[in-house]
Amino acid sequence: MYVCICNAIRETELRCAARRCRGSAEAIYGSLGRAPQCRQCLDEAEDIIADELSSNGMGISATA
Structure with a gap:
């Protein structure tokens, strides 16, 4: 599914990047060499990133 x-950016690509790079959706998009454009995806991307980090026991930093 495209996020x-x-x-x-596909969900699988976003999850993989979230395991390599900590931070907000914008930071993770940056690690993929892209930047948010219309920004409608950011809420869903943040949810996916949080899910990926919590399922891998990485937690989320309050400053991320």
């Missing part, structure tokens, strides 16, 4: 249509 970000503008950048063609």
Whole structure:
């Protein structure tokens, strides 16, 4: 499933990047060499990132 249509970022790609790079959706998009465009995907992306981090026991930093 695509999370970000503008950048063609799939959920699996986002989850993999979240395991490698900590931070907000914008930071993780940056690690993929992309930037949010229309920004409609950011809430869903943040939820997916939080889910990925919690399921891997990484937790989320309050400053992330």
